[in-house]
Amino acid sequence: MNAGILTGGGDCPGLNAVIRAVVKRGGQLGHTFVGIKDGWKGLIDNSLVELTKDAISGLLPRGGTILGTSRTNPFKKEGDLEKTLAGIKRLSLDCLVCIGGDDTLGVAAKLFDMGIATVGVPKTIDNDLSSTDFTFGFDTAVTIVTEALDRLHTTTEAHHRVMVVEVMGRHAGWIAVYGGLAGGADMILIPEEPFDVEEVAKVVRKRKGEGKNFSIIVAAEGAYPKEVGGVITKEKVLDAFGHVKLGGVGEFLAGEIEKRTGVETRYVVLGHLQRGGSPTAYDRVLATRYGVKAAELMHEKKFGRMAALQGNKIVDVPLKEAAGKAKTVDMEIYRIASVFFG
Ligand code: F6P
Secondary structure (H helix, E strand, O other): OEEEEEEOOOOOOOHHHHHHHHHHHHHHOOOEEEEEOOOHHHHHHOOEEEOOOHHHOOOOOOOOOOOOOOOOOOOOOOOHHHHHHHHHHHOOOOEEEEEEOHHHHHHHHHHHHOOOOEEEEEEOOOOOEOOOOOOEOHHHHHHHHHHHHHHHHHHHHHHOOEEEEEEOOOOOOHHHHHHHHHOOOOEEEOOOOOEOHHHHHHHHHHHHHOOOOOEEEEEEOOOOEOOOOOOOEEEEEEOOOOOEEEOOHHHHHHHHHHHHHOOOEEEEEOHHHHOOOOOOHHHHHHHHHHHHHHHHHHHOOOOOEEEEEEOOEEEEEEHHHHOOOEOOOOHHHHHHHHOOOO
16 A cells, blocks of 8 residues: 555654654555655645655654644635545555544544545644543653653742643643642642632642742643633634634733732743653653554554554544544542642
């Protein structure tokens, strides 16, 4: 088979490890690959990357994606779907290996319904994709948040301040919960549980009353106060998949905490630091397992399916099942993290 590989949506540490594994295992099974540049955009624009043996050498620890990425949605703009289908035909692609999150895999599922052979690999640092226990990139993001919290602890304690740390997590607070738990946060705010600003202020006051003159509050970017009733955004512009640009909950909360408690409060937005750089060992292994599975799914002609982690096994699930439903935080983990609040 001659297959195309593309990476779509926000980048994620481990993307290159998946590409390497797909090409390596697929090559052993007798298949050839071409890289599609910048997600679905590359099929529309006909921009390609060669995926030879040499091209995949040294990829395992490399962050980003050698294929580039974009949030182009071929179903959005008139004419783009026709160009995408024409691209698949022109390149004589027998299969498309789509590495992405909900949006990219949603497109892969729709194309499969239209008769295009697709297989999926789940990617998102947010870990909010259904049908898989973990996505690669999440462990790296959590490790970065943990290291940041360790550093922020020392300066926050030295200055007797409150530090609000805003982390990624649009629909789900996985990074906030795991990172906050590992980094000893005094309170963690997630999109799943709208918070009460006064409750956060109470935690700060309580800690102060107990002689703990500093507090670390972790907030997922999608967390929002009950009284506001919706996510805090910087801009109202939507991307091609209809997402707003989040950001601002940290700043909002820091202002409210200082006003209500009188304790000097700073905020830090960890932002894209959480997505950059080399994947952790866990993510390299998970990405490689996903890549090998994707090549084998393709070889077995199990199209319309996605590699997934369930328990400690790599299995395959229908793409349709995975796309379209956000996997929200396991409240049992949140309960354990909350034992340490206040
Ligand atoms: O990949 C999802 C995500 O990490 C979200 O948590 C975040 O809102 C978004 O990406 C930001 O991505 P960008 O700024 O690259 O559009």
